[in-house]
Each structure stands twice: as structure tokens, then as C-alpha cells.
Amino acid sequence: MPITIETYYSYDWNDRLSRYHRQEILDFLGIRKFIESNQEEIQDWLCQTIFPQGLSTSEALEYTYDWLHQNKIHRPAASQLDKILTASYSRFEKSLFENISNGLSDDSKDIINYCLEDKIESMNFTLLKSDPGKVSLDSVLKEIEKLEFINGLELPEQQLSSLNPKIMSRIRSRTLSETAWELKRHPSSIRYVLMSVFFYSRRIEIIDGLVELLVQIIHRLSVKAEKKVTKTLMQDFRKVYGKDILLKRIAEAALNNPDSTVKEVVYLVAGLQVLSNLVKEYKSSGKGYQKEVHKIIRSSYGSHYRRMVPKLLDCMEFCSNNTIYRPILDTLRWVKAHKDSGRQYYYLSDNLPIEGVVRPKYHEITIEIDDDGQRRINRINYEICVLQVLREKLRCKEIWVEGANRYRNPDEDLPQDFNINRIFYYKDLGITLDACKFIDDTRESMCKALYSLNKSIPGNKQVRLLANNKNHISLSPLTEQAEPVNINRLKGQVQTTWPMTSLLDILKEADLRIGFTECFRTQRSSERLHRNELQKRLLLCLYRLGTNTGLKRVSVGRHGVGYKELLHVRKSYIYKSA
Numbered sequence: 001m002p003i004t005i006e007t008y009y010s011y012d013w014n015d016r017l018s019r020y021h022r023q024e025i026l027d028f029l030g031i032r033k034f035i036e037s038n039q040e041e042i043q044d045w046l047c048q049t050i051f052p053q054g055l056s057t058s059e060a061l062e063y064t065y066d067w068l069h070q071n072k073i074h075r076p077a078a079s080q081l082d083k084i085l086t087a088s089y090s091r092f093e094k095s096l097f098e099n100i101s102n103g104l105s106d107d108s109k110d111i112i113n114y115c116l117e118d119k120i121e122s123m124n125f126t127l128l129k130s131d132p133g134k135v136s137l138d139s140v141l142k143e144i145e146k147l148e149f150i151n152g153l154e155l156p157e158q159q160l161s162s163l164n165p166k167i168m169s170r171i172r173s174r175t176l177s178e179t180a181w182e183l184k185r186h187p188s189s190i191r192y193v194l195m196s197v198f199f200y201s202r203r204i205e206i207i208d209g210l211v212e213l214l215v216q217i218i219h220r221l222s223v224k225a226e227k228k229v230t231k232t233l234m235q236d237f238r239k240v241y242g243k244d245i246l247l248k249r250i251a252e253a254a255l256n257n258p259d260s261t262v263k264e265v266v267y268l269v270a271g272l273q274v275l276s277n278l279v280k281e282y283k284s285s286g287k288g289y290q291k292e293v294h295k296i297i298r299s300s301y302g303s304h305y306r307r308m309v310p311k312l313l314d315c316m317e318f319c320s321n322n323t324i325y326r327p328i329l330d331t332l333r334w335v336k337a338h339k340d341s342g343r344q345y346y347y348l349s350d351n352l353p354i355e356g357v358v359r360p361k362y363h364e365i366t367i368e369i370d371d372d373g374q375r376r377i378n379r380i381n382y383e384i385c386v387l388q389v390l391r392e393k394l395r396c397k398e399i400w401v402e403g404a405n406r407y408r409n410p411d412e413d414l415p416q417d418f419n420i421n422r423i424f425y426y427k428d429l430g431i432t433l434d435a436c437k438f439i440d441d442t443r444e445s446m447c448k449a450l451y452s453l454n455k456s457i458p459g460n461k462q463v464r465l466l467a468n469n470k471n472h473i474s475l476s477p478l479t480e481q482a483e484p485v486n487i488n489r490l491k492g493q494v495q496t497t498w499p500m501t502s503l504l505d506i507l508k509e510a511d512l513r514i515g516f517t518e519c520f521r522t523q524r525s526s527e528r529l530h531r532n533e534l535q536k537r538l539l540l541c542l543y544r545l546g547t548n549t550g551l552k553r554v555s556v557g558r559h560g561v562g563y564k565e566l567l568h569v570r571k572s573y574i575y576k577s578a
Helices: 005-010 016-029 036-053 057-070 078-102 106-117 125-129 137-151 157-161 165-176 180-184 188-234 243-256 262-269 272-283 286-303 309-314 323-337 360-366 379-395 422-429 435-456 485-497 503-514 531-547 551-555 563-573
Strands: 345-347 367-369 375-378 463-465 473-475
Touching: 036 057, 036 078, 057 078, 078 157, 078 188, 106 125, 106 180, 106 188, 125 137, 125 180, 125 188, 137 188, 137 309, 157 188, 165 188, 180 188, 188 286, 188 309, 188 379, 286 360, 286 379, 309 323, 323 379, 345 379, 360 367, 360 375, 360 379, 375 379, 503 531, 531 551, 531 563, 551 563
Parallel strands: none
Antiparallel strands: 345 375, 367 375, 463 473
């Protein structure tokens, strides 16, 4: 019979009959009661499927609900489910740590212990965490030394490379939040894994840093040389007008007086200053300018940068997925193999690649003619051309570096089934498979954007084009808007109500209302601090960051929290992702 709304409200949901009805409904739907064997099934499923994806226990909760729903198992109590997730994650982490630790050799473990004990003077944990700093010979050599040290550890590559990036990042953050003394206190199985993951991820960062240093060095060579040449030429540069007529007059004067001196003929047509300006104008454009720039690049590279570039190239393995760039890779291997050679010139018979390595505008500079009339290659100029092409191809990932992250193999960025479902992915991105049409559409879009920019700049009073050497575009600051009336009234009301309220009190009140400190979780394996005490320490650390006040100064207050306690919270709880 139909059930009315009055029957629904009069039904007793807590008596024995309602429990019987609920059980009948569950039996009818085929939903089973949660038993101990289901707990084992969930733990196995979490350890083998969910946690290897890098999910935390809180993120895995929704997946667990879905698993229970699909398997028609009644959901257990929230506290029981929380214990299952915690136990499963501990089991997964223990298995993972044992797997990585067993892959380490005894020699590698000894090196890790020495590193934490600072027994290796030139390479300790604190030094390995440091960044390279500015481009210099010392910074390059120090980074190369770090990379060689990590390469000598014989890390378990297979186990570490199969780790999910989220798990890698979590373990690395945990390692960085601890000092060497704290790491030494861990059991050996945990300590070795933390350090192995740190070294593995640090090696990737160092390789990326070295590639970035190489790119900066090559860029700096060209930029500094161009600035120096431009500055020299522009000091007393005067443009010469009517060069064609002037050249005609000089030629006529020379033909009419073939036996006279230059001073008697040419200087009467064009004075010394005019000829000097003509030479400078020639040098400031075209081949003359390029030769001056390349001369300074050669001087700078040969006297300074050539001491570090071969070392950088020697510690990196360059690769490419395109056979067009094979000559560049062959040339890089040749540069590595002949880094200790003292020869200044090589001949074309030595089979050094020219096409695709030396740009046409640098052929005259790179390929010279010796006294016997044979064509030879200037080695330093050739190396400079190789480096300039290498920088260009690294930036567009036509050439990539083995073991890097930012400069990694571009094929790794594609989905694993890209070759099979290529048409689907192109369609999903809204990109045509026709390369010519794609180029035409891109060119048309860029032309429209440039036309719009060119059309709008002359009438834009906020933008000016300057002739300075450094800043060519000047943007006028926006006009300051009047402060809204309500803001002033609100400030006055706040000042009237809370005249002596500090920023820390406001921060505390905000947390009591919205609870933002709950978002900060420890990077360590467990959390032992009571949440109320942790909340106080977090607010003090955040206040310190917001006001740029030192932790030591904050710790002097009357809150009963010392400097080391605040330092521990800052390292463990306040990090970039949090």
C-alpha cells in the first residue's frame, strides 16, 4: 500500500523493527556486512593500486568509498575506516622503503653515513642542499663535483625511477625539513631511503642547473659582445647620407688622377671625418658588425669561458629524437674527445660537420684559408658556433639531456598511448593534423596580433618608444584612483572598535573563524603535537613570515614558545605546497 508523508514522520527509526527493515533492504540490494576478510582486501587494494599513485590517506578515502560501493559492502564506521587507511599506508610505506633500501649496496650506505657525519669534508649534506648561485667558474666546478659525487653512489635506479612524482616530492620534502642530526636518528632502513630519494631528485636538479648555466654562459657571451660593440660604435657615430653619390665622386677622382696620392685626390672629395664615419657605419651593420661582435666573443670565450664549458659538456649526455640534429651531437662528442688537444686549426678533410652546425653568416669567420691555399677550420670559432646552435636547440627541446627534468626528453610529456590515439588527442586539443594548415593558421594569428599592436601603439599615450641602449619601451604608470569613501569609513570604525588590536590578534581571530591552520600538515611521518599548541606555533611562524620579523625575535615574547620549537614547526609544516 502507498506510504503517506504522515507515516514517514511517525516511523520510529531507532526501534528493533526499523533495524530489521534496514537489514531486509540491505539483503534485497545484495549489500554485505563489513567483516575482517574485507579489511584485508581493502588493505591489499590500497597498497597495490591507490597509494602507488601518490595519494595521501585523506585523498584515498573517496576511492575507498567507491570500492565499497562497487563491491556492495556496507561502509564501516568512520573511525574504523580511518584506522584501516592509516595501517594500509604504513604497510605500503614500509614495503616501499624495504624495496629501495635493499637495492643499495653496502658501499653506498657507508658513503651516506659519512655524508651525514660530515666526514667527507668537501661534500656534506648541507653543501649538497645548496643552490649553485651566480654563473662563475667556481660555481660550475662545485656543481659538477656534486654531480660526480651523487653518480658515484650507485643508487637503485630501477626502484627510484618507478616512484610516482608525488611520492618522490613528499619524501624529498621530508628529508629537506630535517637536519643531518635528525636524519641520523632514524632507523637505517628509513634513513637510507630518505637520503637515496634526496640524492636522486637532487641529481636531476643539478643537471637542470648545469644546463641552465650552460645556456646562460652562451647567451652572456653574445649579449656582452653586442653591447660592447654597440657602445663603442655609438660613441661618435654619424650617419653618412648620399653614400652612392660620394662613392661615384671618389671613383671619378681616382680614375682622373691615377698617379696621385690618396691624400691629394680622395680627401678633396670626402674629408677624413666623412670617411671615418663611413667606416663606422659599415662596421655597425652587416658583416662588419658581425665580425666585430664575433671577435669579442672569441676573446671572452678563449680567455675565460673555455675553461668551464668543456667540463659542463663532459658531465652531460645530449640526445635528440630527430636525425636532422645528428651533426650537432656528433660535433659535441668531438669537442668532448678533443678537449685536451692543443691544435688551433683543423682541415675539412678531418670530416668535421659544417652543414647544420655553422650558420651561413659565420662561414667566413670559421673557415679560413691558410698560406698554402687550403681551407681550414678555426677551432675556437667553430666551438662558439656549435654552442650557439646548441643553446637554440636546447631551448626548443630539439636536443634534450639525459637525466634532466626541465630539459628532459619531450616524448616523456606525451601520453603513453599517443602514437595509437594520435587522431583523438589532436581532435581533443582542436589542432589539425595537416602541418601546412597548422603553420598557416599560426602565421595568420601572429600577423593579426602584430598588426593590432602596430596599429594601437601610435595612438596609445601611455606607451612611448625610446632610443636608449637599455630600455626601448616606456610605459607610463596608471593614474592613481581615488580611495573609496566606504574604505575610509570602515577604517575609522575598526579603529574605534579595536583601537589597540595587533596584527597577531587579527591573525588569530581569522584562524578561529575559518581554521586556515588546519591546512598545514607535517612533512614528517607522524604528528605528535597537540593541535592547540601547534596552532599557536603556526600563527607565530606565519606572523614572522608576514612581518619579516626574525624567529628569534618572535620567540622572545610572553607566549612560552622557544626558538628551536618555532624553527621545528617552520621546517616541518610551512613549505611551498602548503
